[in-house]
Amino acid sequence: MAETISLEVFRYSPERDAEPSFQRYDVPLRKDWVVLDALNYIKDKVDGSLTFRWSCRMGICGSCGMMVNGEPKLTCATFLSNYAREQGPLRVQPLRYFPVIRDLVVEITDFMTKLQSVKPWLIRGKEKPISEGEYLQTPEQLDRYKQFSMCINCVLCYSACPVYGLDPVFIGPAAIALAQRYNMDSRDEGAHERMDILAQHEGIWGCTFVGECTKVCPKHVDPAGAIQQYKLTATIERFKSFLMPRGAK
Amino acid sequence: MTETRQPARYTEYHPRWYRSRVSTWWWLAQWPYLKFILREISSVFVAWFVVVLLLQIRALSRGSEAYAAFERWLQNPLIVLLNMITLFFVVFHAVTWFNVAPRAMAIRFRGKRVPDFWIVGANYAAWAAVSLVLAWFLVRS
Ligand code: SF4
Ligand code: FES
Numbered sequence: 001m002a003e004t005i006s007l008e009v010f011r012y013s014p015e016r017d018a019e020p021s022f023q024r025y026d027v028p029l030r031k032d033w034v035v036l037d038a039l040n041y042i043k044d045k046v047d048g049s050l051t052f053r054w055s056c057r058m059g060i061c062g063s064c065g066m067m068v069n070g071e072p073k074l075t076c077a078t079f080l081s082n083y084a085r086e087q088g089p090l091r092v093q094p095l096r097y098f099p100v101i102r103d104l105v106v107e108i109t110d111f112m113t114k115l116q117s118v119k120p121w122l123i124r125g126k127e128k129p130i131s132e133g134e135y136l137q138t139p140e141q142l143d144r145y146k147q148f149s150m151c152i153n154c155v156l157c158y159s160a161c162p163v164y165g166l167d168p169v170f171i172g173p174a175a176i177a178l179a180q181r182y183n184m185d186s187r188d189e190g191a192h193e194r195m196d197i198l199a200q201h202e203g204i205w206g207c208t209f210v211g212e213c214t215k216v217c218p219k220h221v222d223p224a225g226a227i228q229q230y231k232l233t234a235t236i237e238r239f240k241s242f243l244m245p246r247g248a249k
Numbered sequence: 250m251t252e253t254r255q256p257a258r259y260t261e262y263h264p265r266w267y268r269s270r271v272s273t274w275w276w277l278a279q280w281p282y283l284k285f286i287l288r289e290i291s292s293v294f295v296a297w298f299v300v301v302l303l304l305q306i307r308a309l310s311r312g313s314e315a316y317a318a319f320e321r322w323l324q325n326p327l328i329v330l331l332n333m334i335t336l337f338f339v340v341f342h343a344v345t346w347f348n349v350a351p352r353a354m355a356i357r358f359r360g361k362r363v364p365d366f367w368i369v370g371a372n373y374a375a376w377a378a379v380s381l382v383l384a385w386f387l388v389r390s
Binding site for chain 2: 012015019070097099100101107140143144162165166209210211212214215224225229231
């Protein structure tokens with residue numbers, strides 16, 4: 001018989017269960033299989049009621065995030081073989097700190113609302129007429145924000161952030177990194193509008209720099225860096241408006 | 250301005266969700282979290298060294314007798330132990346701080362971001378330089 005690996009999967013049905021439980025499944029341990037393949041194997045062959053989100057299978061859609069052995073991971077990019085030698089079954093749980101809708105599916109409206117609140121789009125004081133052509137950008141200008149633009153909204157960083165876990169009003173890593181993505185864009189003029197949201201206590205100052213968000217990010221966005229850099233910007237701006245009450249804004 | 254001031258918002262009219270609570274001991278669950286808490290605690294010890302320094306300056310300004318008393322106080326085994334623990338935490342504080350410095354400092358040179366290695370290296374170099382200057386003063390006197 002081919003080798004197998006045991007998965008311990010978090011199960012919760014809002015209609016049936018008062019409390020969640022873990023269910024154990026044995027799946028073939030194939031070298032080219034990721035955790036998501038194992039879940040799909042279970043759904044197709046063993047238990048069709050298992051519920052989870054996924055789409056692209058290639059680390060782009062950001063929908064397959066789960067806790068794998070206690071760490072936030074994109075399950076489509078996490079190979080089973082990495083865990084083959086570990087003791088005990090592989091634990092698959094829904095992303096931490098979010099309410100669970102069913103099994104491995106979490107509710108992320110909170111993140112969506114926060115993301116919207118930082119206005120993650122280009123803001124212009126005045127649009128220039130189309131006849132004047134496009135807004136050009138040099139490779140250097142692109143390079144300033146490109147890293148932050150790689151975010152796929154997978155919210156792994158929220159599940160890595162104890163500050164968000166303890167105090168859900170914290171606006172959180174990805175939303176701030178995405179605000180920075182637009183603040184750093186040479187075509188954008190909305191930095192002051194965003195600062196009102198970001199410079200609050202629930203914004204950047206909520207962050208105590210645990211730094212785990214950056215470690216778990218599958219796209220190397222470095223939200224922790226974005227937040228610390230923004231703290232510096234906000235402090236400088238504050239001093240400026242203190243020294244030049246009228247001129248700064 | 251107050252858009253994020255309310256508690257976390259979620260969709261209305263939903264099936265019963267399961268919410269888990271964050272344990273009081275969350276920081277023991279993973280080594281990186283414990284390291285973070287230790288780094289936060291280390292600031293207490295950094296503050297203690299500042300207090301010791303201030304006491305030293307006060308003793309110095311009060312003449313040689315007061316300074317001798319201060320030195321005797323420093324030799325108290327309990328104080329020695331406390332200061333050894335403090336030294337450990339201060340070094341821990343400095344090292345962890347230097348290691349995260351590149352996250353906060355996005356320095357650009359000729360349009361490219363300066364690699365982390367150089368920023369960490371520059372911090373250590375500055376530390377070594379200051380220590381050398383201090384050591385030189387101590388050896389000379
Ligand atoms: S910053 Fe990284 S971990 Fe956070 S949502 Fe974006 S891609 Fe995911
Ligand atoms: S399925 Fe799209 S990121 Fe994993």
